[in-house]
Amino acid sequence: MRAETQRWDKSRFHPIMMREIGRPRARLGNPNTGIPEVVVQPIYDIYAVAPAGTMGKLILFSIPQNQAYAFNGVTSFLKGQGHTNLVQAGMLESSFTFIVRALSFYCQGLQGNAHPLLNLEDLVNLSSSYVNFAINRKPYFEGILAWLPGGGGPSGTGVAEGATAAASASYSATNGWSDVDNVYALPGGQYINPQETFS
Numbered sequence: 001m002r003a004e005t006q007r008w009d010k011s012r013f014h015p016i017m018m019r020e021i022g023r024p025r026a027r028l029g030n031p032n033t034g035i036p037e038v039v040v041q042p043i044y045d046i047y048a049v050a051p052a053g054t055m056g057k058l059i060l061f062s063i064p065q066n067q068a069y070a071f072n073g074v075t076s077f078l079k080g081q082g083h084t085n086l087v088q089a090g091m092l093e094s095s096f097t098f099i100v101r102a103l104s105f106y107c108q109g110l111q112g113n114a115h116p117l118l119n120l121e122d123l124v125n126l127s128s129s130y131v132n133f134a135i136n137r138k139p140y141f142e143g144i145l146a147w148l149p150g151g152g153g154p155s156g157t158g159v160a161e162g163a164t165a166a167a168s169a170s171y172s173a174t175n176g177w178s179d180v181d182n183v184y185a186l187p188g189g190q191y192i193n194p195q196e197t198f199s
Contacts, residue, residue: 043098046085048074051110055129059199064089090197098192102183103133103141104151105175118174127175135198140190149176151183 040196045060050073058071063079070076092098107123109116127146132139176182192198 026129031168041085043085043100046079048072050074055126061199062089090199091195092192095194097194099189100133100135100140100186100192101189102181102185103148105148106150107175123175133198134144135170135192136196140186141184146175148184150174150178150183152178152180 003073043061045063046069047058047060048069048071049055056072061084063069063084065081065084067079067089068076069079069083087093105127107126109122111119127144129145129191131140131141131143131145131148137146
């Protein structure tokens with residue numbers, strides 16, 4: 001008989017006990033009136049730029065669903081579930097708490113285009129941009145997008161027949177190895193409590 005133990009990689013996620021879900025780090029009590037269930041899902045938003053346009057400054061999570069996105073030369077459109085899952089600007093719904101376990105960044109070409117493949121030059125330019133992640137204006141990450149891997153985003157290699165050199169390069173453009181665990185982990189997680197703003 002042999003007993004085996006599970007070893008946790010300290011550079012990755014740390015286990016959270018069920019009794020700790022929704023509680024601040026002090027573990028003194030639950031900030032909510034009650035948590036009937038725990039759901040594990042990401043919070044996401046988009047940053048879009050028109051072809052041959054300029055990448056301008058944008059505060060993510062400031063435009064919720066059913067409001068217009070009209071920045072960076074993009075034709076105005078109403079944001080839906082494919083763009084963000086926030087329903088109010090800059091904060092969670094009432095009584096919701098979110099534990100930010102990791103950050104990731106995924107980039108793609110123009111959706112719906114005949115050739116929506118991401119151009120390698122665009123990925124390099126965008127991933128060299130400065131970003132910061134803040135809760136109540138307190139930064140928890142500051143740096144360039146290249147430091148945030150793509151998680152489970154698509155990737156591939158190959159050359160489409162008759163494609164130009166730029167299109168061939170775009171077919172393999174991805175931000176890091178395409179694996180769901182390839183994310184920028186925040187040790188212990190950062191809590192976004194009800195009524196707290198984040199961006």
